[in-house]
Amino acid sequence: MRNFIVFVLLLFIGIQTNAQNAGNGKGKISGKVIDAVTKTPVDYATIAVFKQGSTSPFNGISTDPKGDFLLENVAAGDYKVTVDFLGYQKFTIAHVIVTNGNTAKIGNVLLQPNQKQLKGVNIVAKAPIIENRIDKMVFNAANDLTAQSGAAIDVLKKVPQVTVDIDGNVELQGSGNIRFLINGKPSSIFGASLADALQAIPASQIKSVEVITSPGAKYDAAGTGGIINIILKDSKVSGINGSVNLTAGTRQENGSFNFNARKGNVGVNAFFSGRAQLRSTVLNTNNRTTTGEDNNTTNLFQDGSSNSSRGGYQSGLSFNWSITPKDDLTASFGFNHFGNHSYGGTNQQESLLDAFGNTLREIRSLRNSDSRFSAYATDYSLNYKKTFAKEGQELNVLFTSSYSKNMVNYLQQQDYINNDMASTGLRGNNPGKDRETNISVDYSHPVSKNFTLEGGAKLVIENLNNITNTDTLLADGSFVNNPDQTYAFNYKRNIYAGYLSASTSLFKNFLDVKFGLRNEYTTTTADFPGVVIPGYNTVAPSAVISHKLSAAETIKLSYAYRIERPDYRDVNPFYDISDPHNISTGNPNLKPEVSHAFELGYNKSFNSGANIYVGAFYRHNKNDMQNYSTHFDTLVVNGKEYTDVLLEQRSNIGTQTSVGGNIFASVPVTDKLNLRSNIFVVNRTNVNPGVNRVSAFQYRINLNASYQFGKDFMGEIFGNYNSSSRTLQGRRPQFFFYNIAVRKQFWDKKASIGLVATNPFNEYINQRSTTTGPTFNQASLRQLPFRSFGITLSYKFGKLEFSKNKDKDDRVDNGDQMPSEGGGGRR
Known part of the structure; x- marks a missing residue:
């Protein structure tokens, strides 16, 4: 420190x-x-x-x-x-x-446009890693060395204002309620398993990550933490070109292929990427002490290991047709798959002690478990864009649809060692289908040079079907269907939205102002027995005020009203009994979480290339949704008794107030050495009726140093530390990791080879956490293998052509060369 x-x-x-x-x-x-x-x-x-x-x-x-x-x-x-x-x-x-x-x-x-076709283009421009814009912060992942062999989750660990824990849980400004998009569009790939989806997207396929902490009225109101938009690589320049990226490593492997072809007003883009995380073994220890109503004490000690692996692939094809200089049509199709497999054994010792410490009962057992998860998702979209003679006047019509099928298979068996109790166990499969369709119309009209109106409407249709089949282990070793834990349900949700926003300059361009109002009406139906989910209306205002202190210095203040709707996993009343001592279930009576978010930010760029951003935020949530654990000496689930159970359920628990800040700085110390740092701090205070007031301080620090050894040789070191923090019922563990990477370019920068090491001197990351309640106290230790070494290869091929019909989106996407959009690039 x-x-x-x-x-x-x-x-x-x-x-x-x-x-x-x-x-x-x-x-x-x-x-x-x-x-x-x-x-x-x-x-x-x-x-x-x-x-x-x-x-x-x-x-x-x-x-x-x-x-x-x-x-x-x-x-x-x-x-x-x-x-x-x-x-x-x-x-x-x-x-x-x-x-x-x-x-x-x-x-x-x-x-004057260059009328001659270029036979080859060698770009020396380089976009900054971080771009601060009026409505978002952009992390240009293509310029980052240490994340080149990883996945989307590794890229997010380096993005300002974003924190990622060891399990891949993502928070934005301290909130885990985030709306994830791919290329600005929703995808059902995130609904099946967010952690697996982010692990399945190779970092080599990501062009940039956009962080929108105060979304305007044009954006969906969902996500109290904000929006994270992952932009995948593509190209709209003329010619035939593409790239190949391959990574081989001790812990993870991935590869991607991109192909772009454009002639005249027609273009095609195709990509395929895949990633595999090799099998790794996680060591687990759990120690729980519980005091019963009779003052007897139960000690539960669990010690075991779990082997896990995961993998997936993505593919996509898009077609762009510039019908006229003012009319543009884009169609895209994508097919994605990811899954994981986990299996292992846990030794358990359960002891019952009286008030004087005498042992009344001791049960020793071995629990073996095996689970598999897989998901397939298909995304397709059609986008029509029309521009008019008046600059800034634009019409967009977008249709997107996403369909996914997922399957969970699990097996859990508990064998008793020191007594004659019969083995117990469960076996099940859980197939599901998820379809989401979005239809939106957006129109922008500049009334005058300094005043623009925007408006639009959107329809979101979500349908989910899920079947749960559960079998119980019999004394003879066979399984029989358990009708009390076998059922099917249908979950439907429609959202009808409309918005209007205006942007203008006030006081002779002293202030740039954008304000808007969005209205969303939500209807939800779920055939859970005895459950009726009422419809509700949401009015979500937003505003941003910015002032340019100079051409390179801006200060802004923003406000956004956001909500977080419970999804089907939050409300599904199915009991997960894969570990009979730690059971979880959903809560059909959850209400939407409501958030008021304020943000103040200051950004300054210097002629030398240095940049600094300082931001502060305040967020207040009502009906705050949190996971809460309750201990039961005996819990009856569908007629079957389970003893010494910790039941976890998501609930609306009072309010949460978060106050925090973010400092980002980048300094080119010399022409060869660049230093970059980001500091994020937040203090969360939960006020819950019937529960103690809890304040939790959390911070994240990362440091990055890159050095250009020669014209084609570069090295980078990155370190990240996430502090521990209190929760409603305990403490989350700290997390530290570091990466070292080098890259050598050759063949006129068309090819490169890189070496990456993660935590090379530490085999495991130790995660210690606690959970406490009125009658129990639990301490857990997880040891996760995190050390890895990898080698990456990349190759860019093809030629680029340029014509006089330039569009502002026709920018070269050439790896680490230039961003797809304008912004403080330095050449």
């Missing part, structure tokens, strides 16, 4: 030094870049400033979505300025005179 404090001090000293250096300039350079043919703004064009006689620029900036640029803090002098963008001829202004206190106005720069 002492070393970390020293590092952070040095980090901010470096930022301050950059800031002071940036402030010595006295003049400015401004202008606007326009396509000479279409007369439309050129977004993300490169402005480079040279000292007279120099061949290397000393300063530069990119144009904004309106083609404007403003370069500040330029010392007085005579400079050469160039304007450049892919597919255009470079524009050079030989003499730009800057004087103290004045702005050198270049005016409109007309870029």
